[in-house]
Amino acid sequence: MDHFQENEFQTRTLVSHLTDEEQVAFYKRTYAHVAGGVLVFILFEYLMLQSETLLNFSLSMLDGWRWLIMLGGFMLVTNYAESMALRTADKNKQYLAYGLYILAEAFIFLPMIYFAIAYTENFDLLNQAAIVTLALFTGLSAVVLITKKDFSFLRAGLTVGFFIAIGLILAGTLFGFNLGLWFSVGMCVLAAGSILYQTSNLVHKYSQDQYIPAALGLFAALMLLFWYVLRIFMSRD
Template sequence: MKTDVLLSHSTDLERGDFYKKTYIHVALAILAFAGVEAFLLNVVPAELIYMMIGQKYSWLLVLGVFWLGSFMATKWSLSQSKSTQYVGLGLSILLYSVIFLPMIYMALLQDGTGNLIMQAALLTVAMFAGISAVAFTSKRDFSFLRNIIIIGGFISIGLIVAGRIFGFNLGLWFSVGMVILASASILYETSKLKDTYGTQQYVGAALQLFASIMLLFWYILRILMSRRS
């Protein structure tokens, strides 16, 4: 059994192995998400998808279950047990597949080809690669972003809930703001890789990056869809 030591106290070889495993797990999580999403689109009836978002409180219930499940998934992914870590990552993939289902379905209806989804995916990958390069090459400390992300997250949740209850559209600028918040989250989580995690916590690190990528993808796709409507 390998010893789990902080990455900041590890050797170059151990750090390289950690980064490789982390990004392999991120890639596998994205591929698994795509596979589960395709499966759900084929088996879940359209009526059920509309039901998820069609009523005022149904989507809030879905979001509530998603946030609770995400909290548990993150906790499990940082466990000392490898099997528990993978349960956390698997749960997170399933939760994101369900939460994305209505928007992916609507995007496919909107253009009929999947081009919008592909464009959003390519933009997300490009932005993720660019932000990651900045995080790894810059010598700046990005820990200050933590409080900004937390505050921004609570504000966005409040706006989403209020918009659902009172029936107002958050609009394009909210999506732009969330893209900025997601980008800040990727920058923070990537820079945190170098100091915070242990060498055996690559599953938990991958989950955090995966979650930030999914947030970025969500709002990029939402912006592209709003420009087509």
Template sequence: MSFLDAGTGQIVANAAESERAAFIKRTYLHLGGAIAVYAVVVTLFLQTGIAQAFMGFLSGSPWMWLLVMGAYMGISMLADNWAHSGVSRERQYMGLGLYIVAFAFLSTLPITRALYMDPSILLHAALITAALVGGLTFTAFSTKINFSFMGRFLMIGGFVAMGVIVAAILFGFSLGLWFSGAMILFAAGSVLYSTSNIIHEYHTEQHVAASLSLFSSVGLLFWYVIQFLMAFTSGD
């Protein structure tokens, strides 16, 4: 087991060009690996019937959704804590892996619905997500602006969105096209914020934590692009 100091490495913005480039490369390689593992895990959940069983579980009561959301939030915080761990690199990878599996499990819900409605929605959602992430990444790297100031606004927006989602679950109303559109903007802001932090805020040895942050933002964007396309297709 390799022990690490939580502050190992320099702040990326202050590091030498070669160290900064190596950190960014490691981060995006880990992001690519996380996306590949996510795709495999989602496929397994779909093919083994776990996704269908999950949908059946959620259809039992609105309270089931609240239970799942609470569990997911708890797992996400634990995974993030592990990924930022200064104890060992192994613990960091455990955090990244835990989050990938948890998000893959949760996202089988919109993916299954999209497959029932129109399988092409998933391809379009993936292409739109990739295009948006590419544009936001180019913006962050080309402007070199530190977007860390967005953190407080994203936190407030996240609480507001969570409140709306909980209200929709409890009172049974549809969130629809406009909410999905607003959440795409929120997720895009999260991708920009995470990308900016990779350039400016992380230490050069925190590539696992950086990749988890970016993966969670990209995953959120993909989730709501799917929701938007389904709502648009159904005319909600």
């Protein structure tokens, strides 16, 4: 089994070794899947908002240790989905992993989306945050795809940053203090770094047939940025 997987890995062609036309086709396919993920996320979110039971349950998970349980569950689903998408060549399993991750994102976003709509009694806040997020995502992705620069060196810094962020979130939840605006700004910077890293992986890490796991990584970075951009918009007076 391991020997077969090793041979399969060796026969894969990295995107960086493809012709320009094949690279463009890979990028288009990947970003089409990211866009599809956003549409499925919106659909899941809409359906969840229609369920009073599911909405009330998600709101009840915001208190103290319950939020930590939900956050921990989300991290487990994230690790499982990313691992499944990367370790299998079966497209059905990759789509299943991607769909599972989108569903988890939709659920953890549910309370904040609900409050954002209630805050303005319309979708203005969500639309503003979405526009800013997409503009930043597009700009950062363009920098990597145009320059072809390898941002793999960001991995260590991102790992340390995420562990620090998790520690601060745990401390804030357990001891009841608000992390504030600057934490959200810092997380936006971390999310921006993640977008650079994930986009760099498109060029330097993934093979021609791995557009689904590539899309999952980009979608995860996009949603992280959207989460904290929306928090910043919601913190305004």
